Structures are given as structure tokens and as C-alpha cells.
Amino acid sequence: MEIKRLPKIELHCHLDGSVRPETLFELSKKEGLDLGVETVEEFRKLVEAPQDCKSLDEYLEKFDIANKVMQTKENITRITYELMEDVAADNVKYIEIRFAPLLHINKGLTFEEIVESVISGIKRGEEEFGIHGNLILSCMRTMPVEACFEVVEKGAKYLGKGVVAVDLCSSERAGFPEVFKAPINLAKKLGYRITIHAGETGIGENVLKSIELLDAERIGHGVYSKDCPEAYKLLKEKNVVLEVCPTSNVQTKAVVSYEEHPMKEYFEDGIKVTINTDNMTVSNTDLNKEYEILEDMNIFNEDDYKQMYMYGVEASFATEEVKEKLRSYIY
Structure with a gap:
């Protein structure tokens, strides 16, 4: 299939x-x-991150420099705008960008300045490149629960103005859904959509609890869902979508190779799989590269691609008007 000409959706x-x-x-x-x-x-x-990266924690160390420079409004807006430009060049029609606002307060920026800087970059990119974008606010699982409350409460004023959802990310430990249940449940009440990193590092039960306790509509990665039969069953019953990031999963040692990744097994069994980059720089990838690798290895074909594109449309946190436009691209 001619990957570059096909429309794409990036959810993670x-x-x-x-x-x-x-x-x-x-x-x-x-x-x-x-x-x-x-x-x-x-x-x-x-x-x-090198291909011989040893773990998720080692992979996460590669974010240090970026977070040190993303401490001014100008830098944050520029970086966001350039990301919109880069993905538009890859024929991405819709992207949900996620970031943790509290990582960018080290030089005195307020929460509002940080979020508005990202939204400004997204809006400028939309105007110039014919792409649609939205913002997901991430809460770091390495921070106290109070920090998650702060993100949820302060970010609520931007719902409908660029912000669409909340996320939990960073190092994964067993039982984290119980820890963050209160702030994520508050987010749901305030109108946020919910996507949760879970099952990335060998803890399938976290997928189950993210759906049961946190009302996750989408799961970031979800590689180890199959190791928890209840989680696997719930993914299918509730049509929870997986945001799979193949290259990242290989690098973090969630899987040993692309061929060993369970994404094809999940897809063929009716679980809604989408393909994403996770981190374009840290993983030295883009959506074209991801799909080319999967096609070259005979993991997915063009019909699979189109099905996953539609899964991405329906699972996106875009408005119905934007979704209708996205559907038209694949036809």
C-alpha cells in the first residue's frame, strides 16, 4: 500500500x-x-532511545532535555506548532497531543500560561496546515495525587477550547488505578474524556482496573491485556480502544520484537487497535515509518489499515463535525 498518500490519525x-x-x-x-x-x-x-534500550524507565530518561527547554511560552508554542507541521507533512489529518503541564513550571510559568501556549501552537498549526488537533492533559503517576487534582481542576476551564481529555502516564506500578481513582473520577464528572496508560510493562490487571475504576475509554499501549483474562474480556465487551505504539513497545521491552507484539492477535480477535508513534523523536519514528514496518513484516495490510483508521476516527475525542470530515478522507 502507498503509505504516504493515505490519511492518518494520531491518538497517542x-x-x-x-x-x-x-x-x-x-x-x-x-x-x-x-x-x-x-x-x-x-x-x-x-x-x-536506542534499540537496545533496557526498560521503560531508561526510555523515559530521554525526555529530560526537552523538559528543561520547555519552560518558556515561546519555546512551548514553537515546539507545538512544529509538531503540527511535521505530522501534517506525513498526511496526518487529526492528532491528539498529550503533555504534563506540571513539568513546565520550573521557571515560573503559570499553569494557564503553559496550557495556553500549547493550545496556541495547535491553533496556529490548524490554520496553516489543514490539520485538526486537540490536547490531552497528562498527570504523572510519579507525582502525588494532589498534583493530579491540580491538573484536572485547573485544566477544566479549557474543555471545549482545545483540551479534550485527561491521561495518567510515566512509570507504571501495580495498583495505580486505585491510587488515582478520585481525581480521574472528578475529571469524568467535569467533562473530560479518559485515556489511561496501562498494561505497558507487564501488568495486565492495571488495564482491568483502569476500565473498572477510572472509566477509561481508551488504553495507552495495553500490551499485557492478554495476561489478564478479565481485562481482555472487558476490552471487547466495552469496545475500549488500544493506542498501540509498536516501535516504542519494542524499545521499552514491552515486547522483544514487532513480530512478537500481540497487536495482530488483538486486532483479529475484534479488539479495536490503533497505531501511534508515542514519541516521534525519542523513538525516531513517524506514522509512515510505523505502518511501513508493519506492512513489510506482513503484520497488517491495507484493509487492516483502513479498519484501524476508522477505529481511530470513532475513538478520537474530536467533535462529530470533525469526525465526519475525517471519515470522508478514507473514502
Whole structure:
């Protein structure tokens, strides 16, 4: 199939993991960071995860530099706008960008300034590149529950103005859904849609609890759903969509290879699978690359692709008007 000409939907993309390396290198020098490298090519080794990355935690270390430079309104807006430009060039028609606002307060920005900077970049990108975008506010599971309440409560004023959902991300530990039940349930009441990182690092029960306790409509990764029969059953019964990120899953050792990934098994058994990048820079990927790898390995074909595209449309947190436009692209 001609991957590049096909329309695409990106439901799982982290802003701080998808900064152009050239921009990140430039801003690092501007901000006075001592990185010990002289060229962009050398710099890439600092921000891209290697294929022999040993774990999710090692993978997450690659976000450090991006978060250090994403501490001004100008930098945040520029980075967001450039991401919109990059994905539009790959024929992505709709993207949901996620980021954790509380990672960007280190130089005095307010929560409002941070969120508005991202929304500004999205809106400018929409106007210039004919793409639609929305924002997901991420709560870090490494932060106290009170921090999650802060994100949910302060972010509510932006619902319908660029923000559509809330997420839980970062290192995965057993039992986290119980810990964050109260703030995520509040988010649901306030009108947020819910997507949760779960089952990425070998804990299938987290998928079950994310659906039962947190009302997750989508699951980020969900690789280990099959290891919890109750979770697997619930994914099918409730039509919960998986945001699968193949290259990232290989790098974090969620799976040992693309061929060993259960995504095809899930898809053929009726679970709604979508393909995403996770982090375009950290994983050195884009949606074209993801689909090309899967096609070359005979994991998915064009008919599968079209089905997953439609899963992405229906699972997106876009308005019905935008969804209708997205449906028209595939036809």
C-alpha cells in the first residue's frame, strides 16, 4: 500500500517526546545547557532511545532535555506548532497531543500560561496546515495525587477550547488505578474524556482496573491485556480502544520484537487497535515509518489499515463535525 498518500490519525503522541532534534539542539544552546556535544548528529544520541534500550524507565530518561527547554511560552508554542507541521507533512489529518503541564513550571510559568501556549501552537498549526488537533492533559503517576487534582481542576476551564481529555502516564506500578481513582473520577464528572496508560510493562490487571475504576475509554499501549483474562474480556465487551505504539513497545521491552507484539492477535480477535508513534523523536519514528514496518513484516495490510483508521476516527475525542470530515478522507 502507498503509505504516504493515505490519511492518518494520531491518538497517542507526547509533545515533549516529539520535539524536532534540530530545534531541541538550538534551544538547548540558547538556554545555556552544557550538553558536551557540538553537532545535531551527536545530540541525537542524547534524545533518541536506542534499540537496545533496557526498560521503560531508561526510555523515559530521554525526555529530560526537552523538559528543561520547555519552560518558556515561546519555546512551548514553537515546539507545538512544529509538531503540527511535521505530522501534517506525513498526511496526518487529526492528532491528539498529550503533555504534563506540571513539568513546565520550573521557571515560573503559570499553569494557564503553559496550557495556553500549547493550545496556541495547535491553533496556529490548524490554520496553516489543514490539520485538526486537540490536547490531552497528562498527570504523572510519579507525582502525588494532589498534583493530579491540580491538573484536572485547573485544566477544566479549557474543555471545549482545545483540551479534550485527561491521561495518567510515566512509570507504571501495580495498583495505580486505585491510587488515582478520585481525581480521574472528578475529571469524568467535569467533562473530560479518559485515556489511561496501562498494561505497558507487564501488568495486565492495571488495564482491568483502569476500565473498572477510572472509566477509561481508551488504553495507552495495553500490551499485557492478554495476561489478564478479565481485562481482555472487558476490552471487547466495552469496545475500549488500544493506542498501540509498536516501535516504542519494542524499545521499552514491552515486547522483544514487532513480530512478537500481540497487536495482530488483538486486532483479529475484534479488539479495536490503533497505531501511534508515542514519541516521534525519542523513538525516531513517524506514522509512515510505523505502518511501513508493519506492512513489510506482513503484520497488517491495507484493509487492516483502513479498519484501524476508522477505529481511530470513532475513538478520537474530536467533535462529530470533525469526525465526519475525517471519515470522508478514507473514502
